[in-house]
Amino acid sequence: MGGVTVTVVSLFLLLIATANSAAVVSFRDGMLPNGDFELGPKQSDMKGTEVLNKLAIPNWEVSGFVEYISSGHKQGDMILVVPAGKFAVRLGNEASIKQRLKVVKGMYYSLTFSAARTCAQDERLNISVSPDSGVIPVQTVYSSSGWDLYAWAFQAESDVAEVVIHNPGEEEDPACGPLIDGVAMRSLYPPRPTNKNILKNGGFEEGPLVLPGATTGVLIPPFIEDDHSPLPGWMVESLKAVKYVDTEHFSVPQGRRAIELVAGKESAIAQVARTIIGKTYVLSFAVGDANNACKGSMVVEAFAGKETLKVPYESRGTGGFKRASVRFVAVSTRTRVMFYSTFYAMRSDDFSSLCGPVIDDVKLLSVRKP
Numbered sequence: 001m002g003g004v005t006v007t008v009v010s011l012f013l014l015l016i017a018t019a020n021s022a023a024v025v026s027f028r029d030g031m032l033p034n035g036d037f038e039l040g041p042k043q044s045d046m047k048g049t050e051v052l053n054k055l056a057i058p059n060w061e062v063s064g065f066v067e068y069i070s071s072g073h074k075q076g077d078m079i080l081v082v083p084a085g086k087f088a089v090r091l092g093n094e095a096s097i098k099q100r101l102k103v104v105k106g107m108y109y110s111l112t113f114s115a116a117r118t119c120a121q122d123e124r125l126n127i128s129v130s131p132d133s134g135v136i137p138v139q140t141v142y143s144s145s146g147w148d149l150y151a152w153a154f155q156a157e158s159d160v161a162e163v164v165i166h167n168p169g170e171e172e173d174p175a176c177g178p179l180i181d182g183v184a185m186r187s188l189y190p191p192r193p194t195n196k197n198i199l200k201n202g203g204f205e206e207g208p209l210v211l212p213g214a215t216t217g218v219l220i221p222p223f224i225e226d227d228h229s230p231l232p233g234w235m236v237e238s239l240k241a242v243k244y245v246d247t248e249h250f251s252v253p254q255g256r257r258a259i260e261l262v263a264g265k266e267s268a269i270a271q272v273a274r275t276i277i278g279k280t281y282v283l284s285f286a287v288g289d290a291n292n293a294c295k296g297s298m299v300v301e302a303f304a305g306k307e308t309l310k311v312p313y314e315s316r317g318t319g320g321f322k323r324a325s326v327r328f329v330a331v332s333t334r335t336r337v338m339f340y341s342t343f344y345a346m347r348s349d350d351f352s353s354l355c356g357p358v359i360d361d362v363k364l365l366s367v368r369k370p
Contacts, residue, residue: 024160025059027101027109027185029209032163034059035113035183037087040068049073049090049175057089060099064167065092065174075118080179083114083147084213088181090118091125091167092174098164101185103156108188110208110230111154111163112218116147119176126166129154132228135168136221138178140240142262142354147181149218151208151230151244153188184209190232198273198281199337200233202362204257207231210246217243217250217260217290231259233271237338240266245358251291251319258360260290261300261341267356268340273364275305275330283328283337285362287313288321292347294355299342304328304364305335310342313357317348321358327367337364 025033034057041056049067051057057068067090071082082088089097103109109129115138117123124137132154142148154161163185167177186209191201201207208218208230219241220231229235236242240263245252252258261267275281283304295317302309307328313321328335339359347353 024100024102027103027161029186031182031184031211032059032099032101036085037068037089037181038085040087057097060097062095062097064095066090066095066097067092067175069179075175078119080118081145081147083116083145083181084211085181088179090175090179091165091177093170093177094166094168095177096164096166097180098162100160100162102159103161105156105159108153108155108190108228108232109161110186110188111152112149112182112184112186112209112211113165113180114147114149114182116179117141118179119173123167123169123178125178126168127152128164128166129156129161131157134221134224142219142241142243143216145216147216149182149211149214149216151218151220153208153228153230155228182211184211188230188232193273196363196365198275198364198366199271199362201231202364203255204231204244204259204360205255207244207257210244210248215249217245219243231269235270236268237270238263238266238268238340242267242269245290251289251358252360253286253288253321253358254361258290258358260358261339261356262354263356264344265340265342268338270336270338272334272336275333275335276366277330277333279330279366280368281328281330281335281364282325282367283362283364284323284325285339286321286323286360287311288358288360289313289315289317289319290355290358291317291319292355293317293349294345295348296345297343298345298357300357300359301340301342302326303336303338305331315357321360337362
């Protein structure tokens with residue numbers, strides 16, 4: 001009888017735990033279940049815009065001061081805009097949303113989501129899938145709509161990933177946190193060096209999910225390391241983000257994806273490649289514009305070992321590119337390749353949106369000495 005009692009108690013505890021947490025769903029590339037928050041809480045689970053029940057938003061579990069916001073909602077003199085659909089959530093002080101997904105242990109994944117700053121100036125988000133976590137600053141606004149798409153990556157340590165988006169802020173007004181919408185995810189397949197390119201992911205084809213309706217590109221935040229980067233193989237070694245752009249919405253020199261350096265010298269990407277001391281190498285790449293009204297004189301600076309190359313590009317803002325290369329002799333078994341834009345640029349049709357030169361088709365190959 002004792003064994004039966006233990007079994008009944010265990011089953012009862014399991015039922016309680018299940019009732020008090022959002023269900024685990026199997027992951028598929030694309031929008032997370034109710035990742036656009038169009039399915040909302042019942043009125044009985046809300047007080048104004050505040051969500052009272054932690055399981056009130058279908059497929060999500062919330063904690064702290066979380067608001068369910070409709071597009072056009074007024075906060076003082078400010079009208080809140082939702083990037084897609086009619087609803088989004090706002091995270092107040094120390095508030096979070098989370099969802100549990102069945103994943104493949106050891107696999108890499110990239111999370112994409114929209115975020116917008118509201119009334120606080122120094123807003124940031126803590127994104128985590130245990131044991132990985134990262135802080136994404138959202139105080140710099142890259143588009144005139146106020147909404148930007150961000151990417152963050154992790155490696156699954158178990159077959160269940162608990163995705164948490166948390167606002168660590170401590171504002172006087174708890175309703176001053178960032179807005180979140182359009183949470184999506186995709187599996188990453190980190191490329192390896194080949195006999196045609198010593199660099200990994202030189203064409204930037206492997207990267208975060210770009211939401212179908214998104215026209216702004218995806219920001220890859222600063223200080224992202226290459227082991228868990230949403231841009232496999234590359235590190236974002238800068239104070240500001242770089243932008244991941246696609247052929248569906250932008251002009252891309254080669255393939256379907258490229259990187260736009262949107263914040264001058266504060267927007268840099270780098271990769272460390274294995275090289276042989278004394279051997280001669282050629283770094284080649286394409287520089288262009290994204291056909292997004294980013295006009296004017298641009299300069300991309302490329303670094304390979306001890307060599308530096310400045311590539312000027314006169315942009316009409318309507319697409320186009322040129323190719324460049326630099327030859328160098330390796331002085332180390334590991335050579336750092338890095339790119340940044342010399343100048344800041346703003347879109348000619350939108351003076352509140354940062355833009356810059358596009359780089360693509362980056363290749364590193366050993367060559368015989370001339």
